[in-house]
Amino acid sequence: MRLILHKLLLAFMHLCFCFSSSIHVDAAHDSLNPGDTFNSSSHQLYSKSRKYFLQFYSVGALDSIFTYLAIQSAYDNTIIWEGNREQSVDWSDAVLSLNFSGVLKIEYPSMKQPIILYSPPQPINNTVATLLDTGNFVLQHLHSNGTNTLLWQSFDYPTHTLIPTMKLGVNHKTGHRWLLFSQLTNVRATPGAFSLEWEPREQELVIRRRGKVCWKSGKLRNNRFENIPEEAQGVLKYSIVSNGDEDTFSFTSTNESHTRWWSLSDSGRLSYNYNERYVARADLCYGYNNTDGGCQRWQDIPKCRIPGDVFTKKNLRNNYQNLTFDNNKNISYSDCEAACWSDCYCNGFAQNFDDGSGCRFYHWNSSKDYIVDGTVSGQDIFLLENKGNIIPHHHGTKRWIWISPVIATTLLILCASILCLAIKKRKQVIQEKKRKEMSLIEHFGNDLNKKNGLKVLDYTLVVAATNEFSSENKLGQGGFGPVYKGTLPTGEEVAIKRLARSSAQGIVEFKNELTLICELQHMNLVQLLGCCIHEEEKILIYEYMPNKSLDFYLFDCTRSKLLDWNKRFSIIQGIAQGLLYLHKYSRLKVIHRDLKASNILLDENMNPKISDFGMARMFTQQDSISNTNRVVGTYGYMSPEYAMEGVFSTKSDVYSLGVLLLEIVSGRKNTSFYDDDHPLNLVGHVWELWKDDKYFELVDPSLNEVFDHEEVQRCIHIGLLCVEHYANDRPTMSDIISILTSKGPIVSLPQKPAFYIQRYNYNENLSSLELCTGSTVEITSSTVEMTTST
Ligand SMILES: *[C@@H]1O[C@H](CO)[C@@H](O)[C@H](O)[C@H]1NC(C)=O
Ligand SMILES: *[C@@H]1O[C@H](CO)[C@@H](O)[C@H](O)[C@H]1NC(C)=O
Ligand SMILES: *[C@@H]1O[C@H](CO)[C@@H](O)[C@H](O)[C@H]1NC(C)=O
Ligand SMILES: *[C@@H]1O[C@H](CO)[C@@H](O)[C@H](O)[C@H]1NC(C)=O
Ligand SMILES: *[C@@H]1O[C@H](CO)[C@@H](O)[C@H](O)[C@H]1NC(C)=O
Ligand SMILES: *[C@@H]1O[C@H](CO)[C@@H](O)[C@H](O)[C@H]1NC(C)=O
Ligand SMILES: *[C@@H]1O[C@H](CO)[C@@H](O)[C@H](O)[C@H]1NC(C)=O
Ligand SMILES: *[C@@H]1O[C@H](CO)[C@@H](O)[C@H](O)[C@H]1NC(C)=O
Ligand SMILES: *[C@@H]1O[C@H](CO)[C@@H](O)[C@H](O)[C@H]1NC(C)=O
DSSP states (O other), X not given: OHHHHHHHHHHHHHHHSTTTTSOSSOTTOOEEOTTOEEEGGGOOEEOTTSSEEEEEEEEEETTEEEEEEEEEETTTOOEEEESOTTSOOOTTTOEEEEOTTOOEEEEOTTOSXXXXXXXXXXXXXXXXXXXXXXXXXXXXXXXXXXXXXXXXEGGGSOOSEEOTTOXXXXXXXXXXXXXXXXXXXXXXXXXXXXXXXXXXXXTEEEEEETTEXXXXXXXXXXXXXXXXXXXXXXXXXXXXXXXXXXXXXEEXXXXXXXXXXXXXXXXXXXXXXXXXXXXXXXXXXXXXXXXXXXXXXXXXXXXXXXXXXXXXXXXXXXXOTTEEEEOOTTOXXXXXXXXXXXXXXXXXXXXXXXXXXXXXXXXXXSOOTTSOBSSSSOEEEEEEEEOSOOOOOOOOHHHHHHHHHHHHHHHHHHHHHHHHHHHHHHHHHHHHHHHHHHHHHHHTTTOHHHHHOOEEOOHHHHHXXXXXXXXXGEEEEETTEEEEEEEOTTSOEEEXXXXXXXXXXXXXXXXXXXXXXXXXXXXXXXXXXXXXXXXXXXXEEEEOOTTOBHHHHHTOTTGGGGSOHHHHHHHXXXXXXXXXXXXXXXXXXXXXXXXXXXXXXXXXXXXEEEOOOTTOEEEOTTOOOEEXXXXXXXXXXXOHHHHHHOEEOHHHHHHHHHHHHHHHHHOSOGGGOOOSSSOBOHHHHHHHHHHTTOGGGGSOGGGTTOSOHHHHHHHXXXXXXXXBSSGGGSOOHHHHHHHHHOOSOOOOOOOOBSSOBOOOOOOSOOOHHHHHHTOTTHHHHSOEEEEOOO
């Protein structure tokens, strides 16, 4: 049995790296010799003690996928260097090579000119390119007497990240300068607006935005910079070299197990190690007189801006009024910010393209009533607000002692007033809610629009928006009808679902259901925007999700690499939160009944949103179990009591969540896992591995073994608890959330799961490629309807 499992697993891993049949560069190797090539199917080049690795790395989604030759930290995947910042390459075709002339270059078939990383003045025969344990990728000339000379090193071409022993500064002999440049956007590595430089004369670090100084670290004294928080420099030892040859700055860590690196983001934040910890916040520098935190004063602040005016991120429903565009793909966030800042009629901006480049400027007047602020749908818009003084204070300890009582008192007063405000606001909210409910009862059916922000669209408009329901616009087939992409006259993109004519529901029930769905507002649920009723035709209009659905990524060899463990874990948490809301916190208890990977849509930031409420059933919060003789759902995700007896409850959704969880961890469909002799599905397979304590073998090979073991174990454990045979044994969504977010041990142990043995037979002869792209088990991934006798 074990042997067969092992064989299966091996076969699967093999398939999942579709093209892994011959691994050219042995993973244990850290070097390229003349004549060697390295491409995306070679996986990685690891430094000797596997601290860093080099690979072709893809980022982005759909139309905006960018591929770079990247050096990453094996500790947490942080990208510390890219070899082709200016020009993205093709993931499947790009080749890095070192040839017999000593030329180190990246090429791919459709590219006319190779990207030359290094080319010696005269051809050199004996070279070697090595990824060192410092994270430096070096090209050396090997001499016959056994010594080497350095020809080229990645450390001489820093990108956005500074790691120990890497230099900033200038080489006086060659004139070469070492400086960091931020990325243009979070997916485009092209040098962006911000640079981090070493100023030898002042002995300080400086961040510039398009050449203009916005932040200074203050002079280096006693191995400390005044304007950098102590926690960010705690274990660092700075070294300054200043002589005729060079003027440079670098750092090392005094604690080897605590290596630090600094990374300059596209918005001007200099963070260390983890994204939310900062060395410097140049994004908070607006040029006012206040120089706290290292921000610098500018001369040219427009008269209409007053101290405290800052841009704050809001998630807003897009409003296309008084909007202007800048379609330049070479500019991004901070350029838009600067442009909006100096235009007195601009009070907000957003990114324009999927890759984060370009700008949209909002020219709104003081009244902002028409903007729907909320936790749902919307786009990130940066709105101008006055927040008083927001620059954090980072002073030496002496000043802190003096300042802290003052701050404490201020904070106390602030907290008290915030509390007062919150109570007042809450009262208002409750009153508002009551008022809303009253008017809902009064005016029901009169106008869905006013109460729920739900648009009732004209049929002709819907027809025009979808190009007469053309097949080009068709996004897919949902539970109860096809879904189309549509563009409203305002330019807003929406998903339009045309309910099948045969659906027996009447207009009254339809409106009723619409009102209910409208009330479901949660960031992890797809937002309904409007509807349209025309004769027999019932149409729902949803927000459009640019990144398609989870299955599009999860079950595809190439795209699954875009979902690293952190993303997967945050998707899991998002789905769980959405489901908890449906089960517990919405006005009515909602049982989704068709939770599966293809019903989890992803927004532009890959946040999950549960979609397709076509089969959802709603109950008052007291009722919980129901029975139906119409079983709808998807094989593989249906709980046993529901599939066999038609009994459904919140625990049926919990079952589906469990299956989904295991699919996210493993990157495989529940139903795709099969073997003629041992008809185990994924759930059964996981159980076997769990029993043998080998559950880590389950983890998706696309993760390249980079994941948090504790989190993975937690997810598998929860997954198994969710798929238990008896509904009562399965955890509730509240239990699941608390297990997911806590760090403590999980008390309950899973029992042998339901549907342990695959119940369906497939006669197809599956080829490896098909299995890998997930196109084979199509029959099981669509929603089915069947009648049971009860
Ligand atoms: C990538 O490397 C593999 C293994 O060496 C090789 O079979 C394949 O042809 C290479 N692909 C390209 C595009 O060079
Ligand atoms: C190495 O690559 C360079 C640049 O593409 C090319 O000019 C040179 O002829 C190549 N040398 C060999 C030995 O292939
Ligand atoms: C360069 O190296 C190759 C392979 O080792 C060898 O055949 C060739 O003779 C060398 N050429 C020179 C000029 O050293
Ligand atoms: C080794 O050879 C190189 C080039 O031939 C020369 O520059 C270097 O000085 C030599 N080193 C020693 C230790 O002989
Ligand atoms: C180094 O850092 C690790 C991890 O934070 C810590 O456990 C250890 O005590 C530190 N060692 C020293 C010498 O500070
Ligand atoms: C900022 O400082 C400059 C020079 O010290 C001064 O002229 C200006 O009035 C100050 N502005 C504000 C708003 O305090
Ligand atoms: C963007 O940058 C590229 C390369 O630097 C340049 O060729 C192009 O003209 C620029 N586009 C605009 C709109 O400035
Ligand atoms: C749009 O701008 C016009 C004049 O430029 C103004 O009258 C109108 O109020 C603005 N609309 C909004 C929604 O701010
Ligand atoms: C509204 O904004 C426009 C420019 O977009 C400006 O011309 C107009 O004076 C503003 N109106 C008010 C009432 O502020």
